[in-house]
Amino acid sequence: EEGFSCAFRQWRAHSHCRFLHGYSLAFKFTFETDELDERNWAVDFGSLKSLKEILKTTFDHTTIIAEDDPELELFRELNTRGLIQLRILPDVGCEKFAEYMFLTAEVWLIDNGYSPRVSVKSVEVWEHGANSAQVYN
Numbered sequence: 578e579e580g581f582s583c584a585f586r587q588w589r590a591h592s593h594c595r596f597l598h599g600y601s602l603a604f605k606f607t608f609e610t611d612e613l614d615e616r617n618w619a620v621d622f623g624s625l626k627s628l629k630e631i632l633k634t635t636f637d638h639t640t641i642i643a644e645d646d647p648e649l650e651l652f653r654e655l656n657t658r659g660l661i662q663l664r665i666l667p668d669v670g671c672e673k674f675a676e677y678m679f680l681t682a683e684v685w686l687i688d689n690g691y692s693p694r695v696s697v698k699s700v701e702v703w704e705h706g707a708n709s710a711q712v713y714n
Contacts, residue, residue, distance in 0.1 A: 581637045
């Protein structure tokens with residue numbers, strides 16, 4: 578899935594990445610199994626709508642701030658005033674978004690009855706055509 582426009586900052590960076598900036602993120606999930614279901618599917622593509630909804634809620638037109646960002650209260654105030662849609666994650670950045678969605682997809686598989694038959698093989702996140710990060714099982 579692609580086109581999830583969000584803003585974030587990497588407050589620990591010594592570069593321009595410490596400033597609030599945004600990307601239209603794209604995500605690729607790869608699932609694996611040794612045993613297909615009775616329809617010869619690993620995962621029913623129709624059921625992925627709920628995983629896409631998680632992506633949309635987390636990354637679409639949101640501002641993502643790390644839970645330890647020293648300016649977190651300022652971002653909470655902006656959210657309270659209706660200026661941003663704040664999402665607080667353990668950490669931010671392409672690598673951390675891939676890790677977060679990998680763990681989220683593992684829970685999604687459990688919640689939707691796919692696990693342990695199906696597992697997450699990898700999640701890749703692109704900030705743009707030149708930058709991506711991938712997390713593997």
